Amino acid sequence: MSYAQYLARARLAHPDKGSAAGDAVYVLLAGHFFRPTLVPNTVETERRRDELRRSVDPTKYVVRAGERIVGAHEVVTSEAHERLVALQQELLRRGAATSRSGLGVLGPILRDSLVLGIFWVLLLFYRRETYREPRQVALVGFLFAAAIAGGAAISRWAPQHPVLIPLPFTAMMLTVLFNGRVSMIAAMILAVVIGIQPVFHDSPALFFCVVGGVSAALSIRVLRRRSHLAVVVLMVGAGFFAGAVAIGLTGAWTVGETLLRALLGTANGLVSAGLTLLLLPVAEALTHITTDLTLLELSDPSRPLLRRLSLEAPGTYAHSIAMANLVEAACNRVGANGLLGRVGCYYHDVGKVKNPQYFVENQTRGNNPHDRLDARQSAEIIRAHVTDGLALAADARLPDVVAAFIPEHHGTSEITYFFDRAKKSGSGAAPRAADFVYPGPKPRSIETAVTMVADSVEASLRVLEDLTPEKIEEAINHIIRTKLNQGQLDEAPITLQQIHQVKEEFVRSITGMYHNRIDYPESSGGISATWQPAARG
Known part of the structure; x- marks a missing residue:
């Protein structure tokens, strides 16, 4: 019999059931002379509940890459529906899908627009004359679009390799055509816009965007000979190598993975330098900007x-x-x-x-x-x-x-x-x-x-x-x-x-x-x- 049951039965045997004072004295005496044999242990109860929860496998279904969940013209069963909902939630988490609500679409657009707007405001202070030349404004917009498009392509095909994001190319072009200050600001702004995308949440994209953009902007401040491009490639490669080593030392990558990222970063610098040399004459002709070359x-x-x-x-x-x-x-x-x-x-x-x-x-x-x-x-x-x-x-x-x-x-x-x-x-x-x-x-x-x-x-x-x-x-x-x-x-x-x-x-x-x-x-x-x-x- 539990203590509560004992007290309930004792109240039934009380001689004066209508006396509240008597009931109180009776309960006090019963509680003083008797101890319950069953006491609830809340700490142990909660521990055992947690243990049971952990013992349950959270994965209800395993869907492998390329596996078909439901085909065209097929009835969507409850199991298929659960899998589709789980797939949508995972894509939203990775940033590879958008919410069906208008706010889910407009939110990221507004966020990125505000960050990009910072650059155009700073450009008004540091190179106001650019706004007097619509072609120069269009060129800056094109270079921004190229960097963002490159980041989107990497996020789709190789999100585990953010060192391939072509931010060094944009930084090099802006430095040669405008100046290092404009290029540095643009590199930082684009690094934020690209690096904070949800698809890169599991990779150090923001870090490598900053490293690649800043090293490219600093390394090409003077471009008067083609041999200077070799120095640019070496500096960009050195920046990516140092960044990869820094990430590798945290235990996130093995030695092989670290060296692979450093090699890919150097290749990014090489391709960016080649594209810069190839496209500079076109940019000069379109914008009437005259470079040192x-x-x-x-x-x-x-x-x-x-x-x-x-x-x-x-x-x-x-x-x-x-x-x-x-x-x-x-x-x-x-x-x-x-x-x-x-x-x-x-x-x-x-x-x-x-x-x-x-x-x-x-x-x-x-x-x-x-x-x-x-x-x-x-x-x-x-x-x-x-x-x-x-x-x-x-x-x-x-x-x-x-x-x-x-x-x-x-x-x-x-x-x-x-x-x-x-x-x-x-x-x-x-x-x-x-x-x-x-x-x-x-x-x-x-x-x-x-x-x-x-x-x-x-x-x-x-x-x-x-x-x-x-x-x-x-x-x-x-x-x-x-x-x-x-x-x-x-x-x-x-x-x-x-x-x-x-x-x-x-x-x-x-x-x-x-x-x-x-x-x-x-x-x-x-x-x-x-x-x-x-x-x-």
Whole structure:
């Protein structure tokens, strides 16, 4: 008999059943003098229940890959229905299926859209000019789509190998076409979008996307030779290898699996580098972006336009080479594109090949054809080298950023020498100032602004005698002040600090070009000179 049964029977034998106080005293006395023989043990009961639960096999059915659950036009039995429901739940867990509800479809789309939107907002801060070129925006969108599509393909066919996701390709293209900052941001954003997909929940996809994208963006910051691609492949492969080793050390993979992932990652870098080299010319043609590889090709002296300039206007060619050295050093000093500055200088006066004899650097002593022309005609010929240069640039299909050096290095400056000659000629009517001004536009980039100053500096130093470092600095200061006062640098994104750095670099470079020669005794056939230019353009 249990204790509860005993108390119930004791109450029935109570002499005064209507007394509540008596009942309470009776129960208290019975509980004090009697102990139950059966006591419930809840802890042991729960332990045995758990043991029984674990002993039951949770797998009711085993469905092997490729096994048919139910065929077409067959009756769906209760067993088949259970299997179909289980299959749907597993596909949802893996991300290979979507919920039938609208929220189940819209939720992931909204999540990924918000993450991708972060990139486009950051692009507004770090490279605003991209939004002014719809083709560049379309290219970025295409590269994003390629990375996401590649991730989707890997998730379907090889989800266990996330090192094959082609994020390095997108990072390489963005770095070469835009810059490393844009590429780095894009790599991180795409890594999140691809890596958080449910299908990759059992693999370190997010980790390898970050490793591949960041290593590719960092390794290809400078691409000026095809040999640089080998370095890129090695760095991407090293990044994947280090990542695979890190995962392998956690015990997730065997040594063989770790080496396989590292090898696949290196192959990903190799294919990405090859695709980058193959598709860069197409991307440049579609977006009008000029990469360093194209600039290096344009700097080849054997190119038809440069060869023609060197043969038909050798003085202009020498002037362009001297300017290129100045401009490249100054641009690198202020953080601009030194290679673009050099190549732009090569082509900035290419229009002079039409009438090379009318420009002083190509004239011989005592033979100046301007002596036979009036000032206005001379100014027209001088002005024409800008329009002639643009026509030659168009025929040679020079990129816009290079062709811009032709008109912008003069801006809207006045052709001072011939304007003064026209005013002093006393021919009657006063000369029109518009006939003695270059057509412009003014410099719109740091590189063309530096070229404008360098052009005037190099030309002025060719006519100065007894050059000293003090005279060089004074001449450069005068030219810079003149350009600033005339407003020629107003449209260029260059600061006063950068202008000061340009001046310092010009002084350093030009002082090195002109050195103090030793006075040799006349008895030895030497020439006495205290300070003479070592090179004259």
